[in-house]
Amino acid sequence: MTYTYDYPKPSVTVDCVVFGLDAEHDLKIMLIQRGVEPFKGEWALPGGFVKLDESLEAAAFRELKEETGVEEIFLEQLYTFGTPDRDPRDRVITVAYYALINLSDHPIHAQTDAEDVAWYSIQELPKLAFDHDQIIAAASERIKGKLRYEPIGFELLPKKFTLTQLQKLYEQVLGMQLDKRNFRRKILKMDLLIKLDEMQTGVAHRAARLYSFNEGKYQELKRAGFNFEL
Amino acid sequence: MTYTYDYPKPSVTVDCVVFGLDAEHDLKIMLIQRGVEPFKGEWALPGGFVKLDESLEAAAFRELKEETGVEEIFLEQLYTFGTPDRDPRDRVITVAYYALINLSDHPIHAQTDAEDVAWYSIQELPKLAFDHDQIIAAASERIKGKLRYEPIGFELLPKKFTLTQLQKLYEQVLGMQLDKRNFRRKILKMDLLIKLDEMQTGVAHRAARLYSFNEGKYQELKRAGFNFEL
DNA sequence: ACAAAAGTGTTTAGTCTACACCCATGC
DNA sequence: GCATGGGTGTAGACTAAACACTTTTGT
Numbered sequence: 001m002t003y004t005y006d007y008p009k010p011s012v013t014v015d016c017v018v019f020g021l022d023a024e025h026d027l028k029i030m031l032i033q034r035g036v037e038p039f040k041g042e043w044a045l046p047g048g049f050v051k052l053d054e055s056l057e058a059a060a061f062r063e064l065k066e067e068t069g070v071e072e073i074f075l076e077q078l079y080t081f082g083t084p085d086r087d088p089r090d091r092v093i094t095v096a097y098y099a100l101i102n103l104s105d106h107p108i109h110a111q112t113d114a115e116d117v118a119w120y121s122i123q124e125l126p127k128l129a130f131d132h133d134q135i136i137a138a139a140s141e142r143i144k145g146k147l148r149y150e151p152i153g154f155e156l157l158p159k160k161f162t163l164t165q166l167q168k169l170y171e172q173v174l175g176m177q178l179d180k181r182n183f184r185r186k187i188l189k190m191d192l193l194i195k196l197d198e199m200q201t202g203v204a205h206r207a208a209r210l211y212s213f214n215e216g217k218y219q220e221l222k223r224a225g226f227n228f229e230l
Numbered sequence: 231m232t233y234t235y236d237y238p239k240p241s242v243t244v245d246c247v248v249f250g251l252d253a254e255h256d257l258k259i260m261l262i263q264r265g266v267e268p269f270k271g272e273w274a275l276p277g278g279f280v281k282l283d284e285s286l287e288a289a290a291f292r293e294l295k296e297e298t299g300v301e302e303i304f305l306e307q308l309y310t311f312g313t314p315d316r317d318p319r320d321r322v323i324t325v326a327y328y329a330l331i332n333l334s335d336h337p338i339h340a341q342t343d344a345e346d347v348a349w350y351s352i353q354e355l356p357k358l359a360f361d362h363d364q365i366i367a368a369a370s371e372r373i374k375g376k377l378r379y380e381p382i383g384f385e386l387l388p389k390k391f392t393l394t395q396l397q398k399l400y401e402q403v404l405g406m407q408l409d410k411r412n413f414r415r416k417i418l419k420m421d422l423l424i425k426l427d428e429m430q431t432g433v434a435h436r437a438a439r440l441y442s443f444n445e446g447k448y449q450e451l452k453r454a455g456f457n458f459e460l
Numbered sequence: 461a462c463a464a465a466a467g468t469g470t471t472t473a474g475t476c477t478a479c480a481c482c483c484a485t486g487c
Numbered sequence: 488g489c490a491t492g493g494g495t496g497t498a499g500a501c502t503a504a505a506c507a508c509t510t511t512t513g514t
Contacts, residue, residue: 056312206511
């Protein structure tokens, strides 16, 4: 007995809130200008319909790659939005994901002529299609809460970074100033950073030491019951 | 121009992981025995198809009421499960919710003859339909993580409770022993409990003082930047 | 030599942890 | 009177917060 359920079905899409840090340590979100109706010409999150034979996460990765060329980035499910009237034409449920990317390693560009890709500061978002403003608000809350308890901030930085870059990132996302000495002492005491034999170059002042995140050691400590907290 | 999107569509369901504390301070999950195919006769989470004109949360509340008679309980979205083969017959995406309930205030009973409702301890679950074991695992993780940082534990207790009941709940969910004096000092210092002029009755030892949770004050403190943490 | 950011310790207040005994009640 | 859980304080270890100057480098 194989049949398909005969209930009327909603459409299901995935949408991605992609965060990136620009050169001035500003947290930005990637938006695309829609080339098709509805909301043609307005800004929206990258996303699209889930195919019947792909997982939700696979759909999110696929859409990101198709629309922005981005691959191999940190991606996690955020929340599922399903108010009946969130799409003007049809019942559409969207499973939202959020992604973290470091801009220096991932150049972004529109993949189709009909769409444009741009980075917008969270404080200065344009008018958005659908309920994408709500999705972005939820994603901002999530990243803010998560940054304290999981080492996800490193996803936003280049592989080699300075302690000041890391601190600026935390200050930016958490929206508060942090004490330099206390911040350094705390993060270094966790012993999750690898002190590299390499310095910053091309700066007009004393060059800072570069560090990288020890992902393997973190996984090991986590299994042993360690909790990252900053 | 009104048309509906013409992609092939998955089915969308909601499933609910309902947690309750029994009289022995054991954390249990409510399961129903399926009366229909697929997995007829096996145990599963209460849930069902989302109607086209209702929100996801409304669907979860409706299914809970229809299948178990439960109303007005704490309910929050958990995660959306969408592996292509999680339902043997059709592509079904399920938006999972978790709920917290206090058993003394909410008697539970099957609403249809074809289905049976029962409470199972998390440690002794029966074989489950679909991927409901994974959904339950995710819900257990969530509640464990959330209990520390949000006052959701009170949803599992009667409105009036003793400090020992509260402590036992935390010990049960977190899976660790807590020190009685430290626990009491910490929770009382937050000043979120109302000390009632009422004592426990019907116990064969010194009666404990009853307390209730001050929800209004919590909301107020939260707005002012206070973070619950235990 | 100066501008700009890197790097580095100490003191103080507050919080967390471990720990043991008397109290009230019902049987 | 005894069994059962209720209720209470303190000392020592640790953690968090506040705070300012010297060093290095490029221009």
